[in-house]
Amino acid sequence: MIHVIGIGCHPGQLTAEAREVLAACDYVIAADKGSAEDGDDPLLALRRAICAEAGIPLVAVPDPSRDRDDPADYDAAVLDWHDARAAAYRAVIEQRPGTVGFLVWGDPAFYDSTIRVVDRLGMAYDVVPGISALSLLAARHRVVLHEVGRPVLVTTGRRLADEVAAGHDNLVVMLDGSLRASGLDGDWDIWWGANLGSAHEELVAGRLGDVVERIGAARARAKERDGWVMDTYLLRRGNSQS
The missing domain is CATH 3.30.950.10 (Tetrapyrrole methylase, C-terminal domain)
Structure with a gap:
């Protein structure tokens, strides 16, 4: 089972429902968007803090590269990126069974790819809204x-x-x-x-x-x-x- 959890725009904005669902997860998967040039991913650090407070392990997955320079076929570039993300997450889930959480900044309904990526995994999932x-x-x-x-x-x-x-x-x-x-x-x-x-x-x-x-x-x-x-x-x- 997968829970896609909207966490608002600050750790203090987790709803009571989000906290309850997060507590039911065995672990959380999160993309690591850090790079050698920029260092650590600060939004990953915030997710780590949320998981640490809840006592839930976080598994960081290096985020696949993506062409962000407005490619000619933008939609195809995004789909390829989603496929690569799904493959990376599937590899973790196959090695580590259990209930999985994905923490989405803001609300999963607005310009976020998590639902589309999770849908590619072919597993049962639900969505908890967040403050957008x-x-x-x-x-x-x-x-x-x-x-x-x-x-x-x-x-x-x-x-x-x-x-x-x-x-x-x-x-x-x-x-x-x-x-x-x-x-x-x-x-x-x-x-x-x-x-x-x-x-x-x-x-x-x-x-x-x-x-x-x-x-x-x-x-x-x-x-x-x-x-x-x-x-x-x-x-x-x-x-x-x-």
Whole structure:
């Protein structure tokens, strides 16, 4: 049996359900994304701390390499990466039977590959939701992500320009380390956050053109303090309906 467990954006955000399910695991598998250049993986260290507190062993698996330079066939590159991850996890499970946990940062429903990878293993599994970065972003800025009677589109930085060209004017953007919103034309408001839920979370809000430099500085501070950056933001065209 496999449990895919959303752990929120900070160890203090584990829900009671997540703690209960984690306690039922014999061990946890976690990808190790560290490298010789960058050193240890800080997010792996946080997972280790969670497991240590629960008294659950953690098995670190070197994460297979992936082409992150926006390859021509992006979908195929991601599928190959998922296959390689599944093969690495299967090798551990075959050698170490028992109930396995996977700890997913935030919530497994949003731009995370764990469910797709675990599904490839052909084992029974369930999913425990976690507090997502989307929820934290809205809470920290005290905003509603969608306007009255209107939708919000959740997308990635890689697709942002295409989504704006298609007419979307109220978007939550994830996985955008380059802040591609800064290249947009027009009048936009932004509510941005990095490392939400951590002791060093960073928040910036305002007219996009006025706060781009502040966001860059805040992102650098988060990287220096925590050794990692995960940011997301709400982007809304200034003349859209409120």
